[in-house]
Amino acid sequence: DQQVKQNSPSLSVQEGRISILNCDYTNSMFDYFLWYKKYPAEGPTFLISISSIKDKNEDGRFTVFLNKSAKHLSLHIVPSQPGDSAVYFCAASVYTNSGYALNFGKGTSLLVTP
Amino acid sequence: NAGVTQTPKFQVLKTGQSMTLQCAQDMNHNSMYWYRQDPGMGLRLIYYSASEGTTDKGEVPNGYNVSRLNKREFSLRLESAAPSQTSVYFCASSEIWTQDLYGYTFGSGTRLTVV
Numbered sequence: 729d730q731q732v733k734q735n736s737p738s739l740s741v742q743e744g745r746i747s748i749l750n751c752d753y754t755n756s757m758f759d760y761f762l763w764y765k766k767y768p769a770e771g772p773t774f775l776i777s778i779s780s781i782k783d784k785n786e787d788g789r790f791t792v793f794l795n796k797s798a799k800h801l802s803l804h805i806v807p808s809q810p811g812d813s814a815v816y817f818c819a820a821s822v823y824t825n826s827g828y829a830l831n832f833g834k835g836t837s838l839l840v841t842p
Numbered sequence: 843n844a845g846v847t848q849t850p851k852f853q854v855l856k857t858g859q860s861m862t863l864q865c866a867q868d869m870n871h872n873s874m875y876w877y878r879q880d881p882g883m884g885l886r887l888i889y890y891s892a893s894e895g896t897t898d899k900g901e902v903p904n905g906y907n908v909s910r911l912n913k914r915e916f917s918l919r920l921e922s923a924a925p926s927q928t929s930v931y932f933c934a935s936s937e938i939w940t941q942d943l944y945g946y947t948f949g950s951g952t953r954l955t956v957v
Binding site for chain 1 (some may be wrong): 846859872873882883884885890894898932934936944945946948950951953
């Protein structure tokens with residue numbers, strides 16, 4: 729059962745505009761959320777994260793917003809650049825008997841056009 | 843500063859052949875993981891090892907076996923490759939007992955084609 733959902737498989741945005749990538753989750757025990765970025769022929773790399781006790785975290789052009797009541801988070805990229813074209817994975821962390829575990833969404837492919 | 847190293851980067855197998863994908867990490871992480879990535883399916887967990895000496899099945903373990911050789915190395919074996927195992931395979935590592943701000947560190951992947 730998918731606990732982290734990215735319902736938009738793809739998104740196309742013009743250079744300079746805002747990109748908004750969305751992620752929904754079902755498990756209220758998730759306490760940390762992360763976004764990974766993946767270029768073709770490379771492994772996913774960490775982009776930005778947010779603790780469940782916060783509602784916003786900003787790092788340069790990237791901002792993640794968390795709405796716990798709606799179990800929803802979003803990644804905003806402003807302004808979007810062609811180099812941002814990649815697959816973005818949303819992930820959520822939960823502590824289990826076996827330690828912290830990450831649950832991944834299926835990813836959203838972002839294309840930023842010049 | 844290598845992080846997670848996977849070998850080989852590319853491999854073509856014939857149906858029924860066997861092979862082992864190698865993974866090594868130099869971050870002294872306790873936990874290691876094997877994922878496969880297929881179009882539209884995201885990252886699916888095959889097997890993981892929470893600590894040296896333990897391994898557990900993930901979401902899609904059928905057709906695979908793993909070995910946690912030591913704390914650094916975690917290998918994935920296909921005993922009899924099938925076309926359905928054509929995929930990109932990623933190894934990752936993490937420290938599971940603390941809230942790692944960066945989550946998992948991934949290798950660059952192995953692109954496997956089974957014909």
